[in-house]
Amino acid sequence: MSIFDKFRKTNKNSILKDGDKEVAIEVTDLVMEFKITKDKIDTLKEYIIRTIKRNKKEKQKIRILDGISFKVYRGERMGVLGFNGAGKSTLLRIISGIYEPTEGTVKINGKVAPLLAISAGFDKNYTGKNNIFLNGAYLSMDEKYLKEKYDEIVEFSELGEFINYPVKNYSKGMQAKLGFSVATAIKPDILILDEVLGVGDIKFKRKSSAKINEMMKDGVTVLLVSHSIGQIKKICDRCIWIENGKIVMEGEAKKVCEAYVKSSKKK
Amino acid sequence: MFDTVAEKKFLLKELVKKDLTAKYKDSVLGILWSFFNPLLIMLVFTAIFSMLFGRSIENYPVYFLSGRLIYDFYNSATKGAMGSIKRHGNLLKRIYVPKYMFSISAVCYEFVNFLISFVILFGVMIITGAKFYLTSVYAIIPILLLIILIFGVGLILAVCNTYFSDIGYLYNVFTLILMYASALFYPIEIVPVTIQKIFSLNPIYSAISCFREAVVYGVVPDASTLSYLAVFAFTVFFIGILLFSIYDKKLALEI
Numbered sequence: 001m002s003i004f005d006k007f008r009k010t011n012k013n014s015i016l017k018d019g020d021k022e023v024a025i026e027v028t029d030l031v032m033e034f035k036i037t038k039d040k041i042d043t044l045k046e047y048i049i050r051t052i053k054r055n056k057k058e059k060q061k062i063r064i065l066d067g068i069s070f071k072v073y074r075g076e077r078m079g080v081l082g083f084n085g086a087g088k089s090t091l092l093r094i095i096s097g098i099y100e101p102t103e104g105t106v107k108i109n110g111k112v113a114p115l116l117a118i119s120a121g122f123d124k125n126y127t128g129k130n131n132i133f134l135n136g137a138y139l140s141m142d143e144k145y146l147k148e149k150y151d152e153i154v155e156f157s158e159l160g161e162f163i164n165y166p167v168k169n170y171s172k173g174m175q176a177k178l179g180f181s182v183a184t185a186i187k188p189d190i191l192i193l194d195e196v197l198g199v200g201d202i203k204f205k206r207k208s209s210a211k212i213n214e215m216m217k218d219g220v221t222v223l224l225v226s227h228s229i230g231q232i233k234k235i236c237d238r239c240i241w242i243e244n245g246k247i248v249m250e251g252e253a254k255k256v257c258e259a260y261v262k263s264s265k266k267k
Numbered sequence: 268m269f270d271t272v273a274e275k276k277f278l279l280k281e282l283v284k285k286d287l288t289a290k291y292k293d294s295v296l297g298i299l300w301s302f303f304n305p306l307l308i309m310l311v312f313t314a315i316f317s318m319l320f321g322r323s324i325e326n327y328p329v330y331f332l333s334g335r336l337i338y339d340f341y342n343s344a345t346k347g348a349m350g351s352i353k354r355h356g357n358l359l360k361r362i363y364v365p366k367y368m369f370s371i372s373a374v375c376y377e378f379v380n381f382l383i384s385f386v387i388l389f390g391v392m393i394i395t396g397a398k399f400y401l402t403s404v405y406a407i408i409p410i411l412l413l414i415i416l417i418f419g420v421g422l423i424l425a426v427c428n429t430y431f432s433d434i435g436y437l438y439n440v441f442t443l444i445l446m447y448a449s450a451l452f453y454p455i456e457i458v459p460v461t462i463q464k465i466f467s468l469n470p471i472y473s474a475i476s477c478f479r480e481a482v483v484y485g486v487v488p489d490a491s492t493l494s495y496l497a498v499f500a501f502t503v504f505f506i507g508i509l510l511f512s513i514y515d516k517k518l519a520l521e522i
Contacts, residue, residue, distance in 0.1 A: 034520065035520075042430070042431060042432050043431055043432055043433040044427075044431040044433050044434060044437065045433055047431065096362070096363050097268060097363035098359070098360065098361070098362070098363050098519050099516070099519050099520065100516030100517070100519075111268070112268060114362065114363070116361055116362070117361035117362065120357065120358050120361040120362060121358050121362060123285055125289065125292075126285070126288075130285075130288075133281055134281050134285060137274075137277050137278040137280075137281040137282070138278070138358070138362055138364055139362070140268045140269045140270075140274045140278070141274065141277075142271065142273040142274045142276075142277050143273070143277040143280075144273070146277075
């Protein structure tokens with residue numbers, strides 16, 4: 001069924017190079033438009049009636065991203081800043097392959113681990129153990145790899161005996177811990193983070209940031225969206241600032257952060 | 268993401284396992300139910316209709332059950348595939364997973380149930396003293412073609428269902444008509460010849476009659492019926508793939 005994968009396959013061009021630096025993510029002229037209507041037609045009956053009556057509400061297009069281009073080099077840590085509704089999450093979803101952009105291209109070189117919704121794939125009636133395998137499958141790990149990593153995941157999640165209980169009996173914190181442990185078991189080339197560093201209690205928080213730091217030391221490329229300026233300053237080398245779907249500023253993390261904070265005080 | 272076959276295979280396995288455990292988990296009754304349902308319906312139909320059609324149909328329970336199992340498989344597998352994407356909408360909005368994997372897994376899950384229900388057919392065949400034929404091997408062909416048809420229909424329905432939430436109701440009516448047009452519980456000879464011709468266009472009836480020929484009557488399935496089914500199944504299959512590949516990426520915005 002390779003026809004379905006056409007879009008993703010074309011993303012995997014031969015290794016992208018730019019000078020002597022390897023490019024991990026290349027986003028070119030990205031435009032994302034959503035179509036919205038005041039009352040959405042979601043039944044066939046309605047659709048036919050409206051078509052006959054010629055009473056279809058006009059669709060409005062909203063541009064969430066408007067011509068965004070940037071490159072992230074291998075091993076680089078890139079932060080994405082922006083106020084609510086600026087289009088950060090949409091951008092991450094496009095890079096993760098969930099949305100197809102209206103225009104423009106995204107080229108990705110390497111295995112992506114999106115830590116966007118770490119417990120989205122849980123089946124509540126399933127035990128923790130079964131959920132590790134189910135979620136691993138969702139995150140495109142294969143069976144052999146997951147079996148090797150299983151003990152490590154359980155140990156990292158600190159769940160102990162609870163791993164054999166259904167996830168519906170878990171607390172929010174426990175679910176998050178398990179989700180984080182599975183998602184980081186993958187050995188990615190590119191890590192996409194959407195403010196997930198604040199998972200679990202203080203102990204686990206320390207442990208999870210240690211894990212991410214360790215991954216960064218291994219030369220993983222990071223794309224981080226966060227509202228915490230401190231976090232971005234600490235982690236990222238470079239930064240882009242998005243507003244109204246456009247890149248307002250791109251450059252060294254500290255400089256962009258300062259400008260961003262300044263502008264927030266103005267309004 | 269999902270570039271290797273091993274990753275997709277594992278995902279498929281996990282998805283089917285998830286549905287199967289949800290049905291059969293911790294319960295002997297789970298399996299019993301999937302035996303009970305067709306068995307009870309068979310008893311009811313036999314009680315009512317074997318008086319009416321008993322003269323023209325030799326072994327009514329086996330005649331009915333052989334048709335019913337095929338129809339049930341088509342019915343539940345296409346409906347499972349239809350809802351597969353919407354059901355996992357929450358996940359698909361957050362993680363990239365190839366959407367067709369959910370449709371495929373829904374069909375595979377129903378196929379496992381279909382295989383389990385064969386136990387009933389064989390049981391009833393033994394009890395009623397029906398003959399077993401070597402030609403039963405040929406039954407694989409209409410079943411394979413039926414699966415291809417189901418994949419095609421399932422993909423088309425999955426796309427439509429994401430855009431229009433009332434497709435499910437319409438499809439329910441459609442499958443009901445399809446059931447009556449599949450000669451499940453009556454001999455095809457009782458309908459007028461002109462209508463018989465229309466019925467023979469029904470691919471589910473083609474699959475059922477080929478299956479019956481191979482398993483119940485012990486003859487090689489009719490080649491022209493099989494080739495009609497094959498052409499129909501592959502046409503729908505390619506339309507399904509085409510439609511799905513066009514809408515694949517747009518679906519994420521609709522769920």
